[in-house]
Amino acid sequence: MADLAYHRVYSELTAQIKHGQYSDYRLPDERTLSEQFGVSRSTIKRALGILVNRGIIFQKQGSGTFVNPLYFKSRPLFNYTGDNIGxxxxxxxxxxxxxxxxxxxxxxxxxxxxxxxxxxxxxxxxxxxxxxxxxxxxxxxxxxxxxxxxxxxxxxxxxxxxxxxxxxxxxxxxxxxxxxxxxxxxxxxxxxxxxxxxxxxxxxxxxxxxxxxxxxxxxxxxxxxxxxxxxxxxxxxxxx
Amino acid sequence: MADLAYHRVYSELTAQIKHGQYSDYRLPDERTLSEQFGVSRSTIKRALGILVNRGIIFQKQGSGTFVNPLYFKSRPLFNYTGDNIGxxxxxxxxxxxxxxxxxxxxxxxxxxxxxxxxxxxxxxxxxxxxxxxxxxxxxxxxxxxxxxxxxxxxxxxxxxxxxxxxxxxxxxxxxxxxxxxxxxxxxxxxxxxxxxxxxxxxxxxxxxxxxxxxxxxxxxxxxxxxxxxxxxxxxxxxxx
DNA sequence: AAGTGGTCTAGACCACTAC
DNA sequence: TAGTGGTCTAGACCACTTA
CATH class of the missing domain: 3.40.1410.10 (Chorismate lyase-like)
Known part of the structure; x- marks a missing residue:
């Protein structure tokens, strides 16, 4: 699992977000990420899609990709960040x-x-x-x-x-x-x-x-x- | 929204499932669906992905795509089937x-x-x-x-x-x-x-x-x- | 006009299951 | 071995936002 391209991108982006790398709440655009990670734009989209599905980021067409400032404020019982869902x-x-x-x-x-x-x-x-x-x-x-x-x-x-x-x-x-x-x-x-x-x-x-x-x-x-x-x-x- | 290819595939498949078309719980394989709907396999995967995310179907690698028999038995308060999420x-x-x-x-x-x-x-x-x-x-x-x-x-x-x-x-x-x-x-x-x-x-x-x-x-x-x-x-x- | 995300394609190759 | 889903690419074109 961890050696898949989309999963690597997902993990690294998650870590970067957690460490406050995007303090302006704005991620690089998809084409730039594609170059940075050395994968196709489709793969970037897949990784970003996971982050979107978990509510960690959101995307606005024509505008960009942004960190959801609420995500890190809520204190849910579960927070799926490990390998397993247990x-x-x-x-x-x-x-x-x-x-x-x-x-x-x-x-x-x-x-x-x-x-x-x-x-x-x-x-x-x-x-x-x-x-x-x-x-x-x-x-x-x-x-x-x-x-x-x-x-x-x-x-x-x-x-x-x-x-x-x-x-x-x-x-x-x-x-x-x-x-x-x-x-x-x-x-x-x-x-x-x-x-x-x-x-x-x-x-x-x-x-x-x-x-x-x-x-x-x-x-x-x-x-x-x-x-x-x-x-x-x-x-x-x-x-x- | 309704005129997008993946959304059309999603809607039609959902309707078919609701009407009991797949009583053996098994959907056609992705390549066949691709021909039937006249769209690429990627688009089929996207439509199926929505159904998977809602828990309506599940996929098993090497085996096939199946309807989740539990989905229609639960009675949730919300069931997102309309255009809006309200x-x-x-x-x-x-x-x-x-x-x-x-x-x-x-x-x-x-x-x-x-x-x-x-x-x-x-x-x-x-x-x-x-x-x-x-x-x-x-x-x-x-x-x-x-x-x-x-x-x-x-x-x-x-x-x-x-x-x-x-x-x-x-x-x-x-x-x-x-x-x-x-x-x-x-x-x-x-x-x-x-x-x-x-x-x-x-x-x-x-x-x-x-x-x-x-x-x-x-x-x-x-x-x-x-x-x-x-x-x-x-x-x-x-x-x- | 330039930049960004959204949709879609055609196809290659891999991984797993069933027979 | 054949069939099925999973991953990934390279690129075209569209839709929307911002300046």
Whole structure:
């Protein structure tokens, strides 16, 4: 992934923006970038397109390409900057300590919704992984994940005490790079209140969705119940 | 917009998928589509890319292009299928009656956050539009929007009783096609409870963000407080 | 008029999947 | 081995903004 031309351009531009290289909020024009990076304008457009899709820059026809000044002001829960799309890589932590407490771990036959979401054969088995995630010892998320055992035959309890997706990448050469999420909210249950240290009037955010590997295989169905103060999601949408 | 080649391909494919044309979940390969539509493969890829970004289809290298069976099962609050990205065009309603009640409407000097979000000059003026939105007489959203008067000089109270973005499109030839949203949740205030008919333990979803015209000009900063049962947001993310 | 992003093409070659 | 999606190029021409 990292050796692709468009990805190299994307990474370098992102780093430059983060380091404040474009303090006037203006990037060089596409033809200049094409020369600077030694790639075609199409490849530059592709790299810029990723930045646009994440809301980091925006482009105005006839005018130029500009950094979105709002992007770095918001404090979302997730910020996809690593290789993987999972929590560990995405969590905005700024030096805070991330930790995981395993609540339950076992194998079961996939129920309907899970089987459907993961495109499983009938009667296929999945791991059910229930974990509590904390930042600086403050619990902020209850996470229930389902993974087909067929895809990850050798999972065990010690693996899931830390980042599952890092394990998949390093030990199984699986990168998890796509997700389809549904986001909502509801009043907290008594269990939410206990685990996430919430008052009865305080709600949880819900994120539920499917995660895919780089090659398009659905690998996890996940339900997350999130302390409302940690629930921040950024979304850039463009109808074109 | 509708006369662009990639957009035509996108529209026709979307319609075909909705009408169940690909009941085996498999689309023709890109080279075949290229011939069928009489456009280059690059243009086909662009159209397919939009469908991928919205989570409607997914592609597997070496294997093919497939319809996402989950897409049509979820019931999000928004579903961007119209020309504009606004509520009116996007709200999934299925024959339900949509209505708007104007709570407040006036002109004021833009405060810091608004001015920053809309890239305004110092001391520029904005409309402040506070509306309650209902579906089938059930209130589901309090919406506070700010628009620069410079961009829409002739707004008045009768216009905002119905869709603002439809007015902008028809009377001002402005299409609103991009948005940068931040999504979160919090306990409801007393005013929320009164306007949205919520119990004290029931929360609101928050959506806050900037809306851009097709040419990239920020045209509205909006804060939405949403009845939690109506708060459903779909997001497809791909790290590439 | 000059500069910038947007659209589109035709084709080469690579990487992965299925048979 | 054939078929499919992924990457990348070099260039033409259009649309919009700014001066």
């Amino acid at each position: 929590i560990t890589d995405s969590l905005v932590k700024d030096g805070q300590k991330q930790s995981i407490k395993v609540l339950h771990f076992h194998v079961q036959k996939a129920k309907d919704e899970v089987a459907e979401s993961l495109f499983l054969q009938p009667n296929e088995f999945v791991y059910r992984i229930e974990r509590l995630r904390l930042v600086d010892d403050q619990p902020f998320m209850i996470e229930i994940g389902y993974l087909p055992i067929r895809l990850v035959p050798e999972l065990n309890e010690s693996v899931i005490q830390s980042s599952l997706y890092n394990y998949l990448q390093e030990e199984q050469h699986l990168m998890v790079t796509k997700s389809f999420l549904n986001i909502s909210a509801e009043p907290s249950t008594e269990e939410d209140q206990k685990l996430l240290q919430l008052k009865p009037t305080e709600p949880v955010g819900l994120m539920e969705g499917i995660f895919f590997t780089d090659s398009g295989t659905p690998i996890e169905f996940s339900r997350m119940r999130i302390h409302y103060r940690y629930m921040q999601y950024n979304s850039f949408v463009s109808l074109s | 509520i009116t065009d996007s709200l999934v309603k299925d024959g339900q009656k949509q209505s708007i009640k104007v709570l407040h409407f006036h002109v004021q000097k833009a405060k810091d956050e608004v001015a920053e979000s809309l890239f305004l000059q110092p001391n520029e003026f904005v409309y402040r539009i506070e509306r309650l939105r209902l579906v089938d007489d059930q209130p589901f959203m309090i919406e506070i929007g700010y628009l620069p008067i410079r961009l829409v000089p002739e707004l008045n109270e009768s216009v905002i009783q119905s869709s603002l973005y439809n007015y902008l499109q028809e009377e001002q030839h402005l299409m609103v096609t991009k948005s940068f949203l931040n999504i979160s949740a919090e306990p409801s205030t007393e005013e929320d409870q009164k306007l949205l008919q919520l119990k004290p333990t029931e929360p609101v979803g928050l959506m806050e963000g900037i809306f851009f015209t097709d040419s990239g000009t920020p045209i509205e900063f909006s804060r939405m407080r949403i009845h939690y049962r109506y708060m459903q947001y779909n997001s497809f993310v791909s790290l590439s």
